[in-house]
Amino acid sequence: MDFALIVLIELLRAVAGLVLIAAGLAIIFGMMRVINIAHGEFLMLGGYTVVLTTKLGVNLWVAILVLAPLFVGVFGVIVERCIIQFLYNRLLDSILATWGLSLLIIGAVTVVFGNTVEGVATPLGGFAIGDYKMASYTLVLIFAAALILAAIFAGLKYTRFGLIARSTMQNPGMAEALGVNSKLVYMATFGIGAALTGLAGGLLAPIAGVVPSMGVYFIGQAFITVVTGGSAIVAGTLSASTMLGTLSQSVTFMSGPVFGDAALLLVALILLRLLPQGITGRIFSRSL
């Protein structure tokens, strides 16, 4: 019984992990059809923000929940103004440019901070379930992932900005004709996506080593989750994360994390062969 509970929490943690690293990317991709290759580096910047500010004596939770999203969000807006805005109708070029950006950020951070692993201690300690011990922080991650999805859903569904954003997503020309400044919407969307990614990076900092190249370990899963999920932001991320997270975590239990990753990819490939538009291209296609 205790063991079953542990397995359940571990599965939830895997799903939550995918939701966290994919949510920002899903917003940017779902709204603008831009795949941001520098996504992993946005995560990394979030992680570094937390590591550096806590070293300066800032409270860990302030660093994770306020500073990381703020810094990466502002950085995202700058990137959008300097690079992305010129490439909105050139899909492939926007991918290539963000790839260049990704190399640039890795290189620059390596030059400034060195190629060493930084970290912050995992807060909150642990709790026991029967004979097993778990880190309480795991529950924070699961809770945060659920909260982020709920916030995106509520933001899109019940706020004025969400309405405008959705209309721009559906038909930019018509939205502009009705007086929406679509450029502003795109800029804000990119900023929000980046801020969420920064938040995720900050949340992951206490459990992952923060290195300039850490993005590489996350982007594969993030991309595959978003692509498998399809264009609906909340439903897509949630369904793909649940399916892929459960599966890869089960394989990880049996044969180690690397094969978990490989299994995740294999399932995603087969899914895409059956549903080329992603899960939400066929099922839940009218959801958010």
Added chain:
Amino acid sequence: MAALGYWRGVALVAAIFLAILLFVPAWFDLFEVLQMTQYIVLAIYALSLAYIWGFGGIVSFGQAGFFGLGGYAFAVISINMGETTVPFLLTIALCFSFAAVLGYFMFYGRLSDVYLGVVTLVVTLIMWKLINHTAGPEYAIGKARLGGFNGIPSIPIMRVPFTDREMDPGEMFQYFMGLLIFVYLGLHVLIRSKFGRIAISIRENEVRTSLLGYDIRRYKLMVFSIGGALGGASGAMWATYQTFIDPNSFSLEMSAKCLIWVMAGGVGTLIGPIVGVVALQYLSLKLGETAFINNLVILGIILVLLVLLMPRGIVPTLHDWLRKGLALVRQPSREGAQ
């Protein structure tokens, strides 16, 4: 008439390559010959992407997957067989088949461009993770230990085909240059064949081509597989040139470099990417000597600037300037004829 001009250009390039093949080993010292051998290998790698991108409209973000696979396959097979001719051919066949299987999922799933890019990228990432994970002694294929992040050392040097004699650096240069000329001419013949024209029409307009009755999935699959085979061949050449291969050959940086070379040289040409390899590798060699600029920063800046300022690449841009310049010079004499 236009076709004749086309082949004249190709023949000119091939003649220059042939001259390089014949004279460089005698005229340059060993270090420079080795350096140029490296450019040749990377040029074939760049051509693998230049072909599928420029003449099939398929942008693979994971060309390093084939490069690395080719290197590792060649290492494992040649270490086990103790010679290089058959392993080289087997490697190419293996990479062709791997590309065909991957391509089946992507093209027969009718994935769009973006998804295709992401899938190729992620496949390469997973391969990189898997191969990094193989450090223990239990990961061995026959006599070859995969070695994880340490890579595979002592890969056999390329032998003179069907003999047991190792090539010296000059011979290896000539052999590889010969392969480059073969690939360059072969791709041109392929591009001008019926198959190649259909592939180009798919690049131009997929829907129209399929409405004309061509099975675009099959053509794309074939183009992608040829690209995979070329990428694998260059990986194998890289492995035997260095006598060493490690997981970096699968890295994102390796895929990015290939995209940068092709973009810089010009998508839709074959000579452009070769120029791109030589120019950018030379540049990063020189800038690397200064040692205070990180190589990734340089690559990143080049890629961003290329996309924003010169999306068509060096060779087409120069070509345009040249044509405009010539037109200006010739203008007065032409007016009567028109």
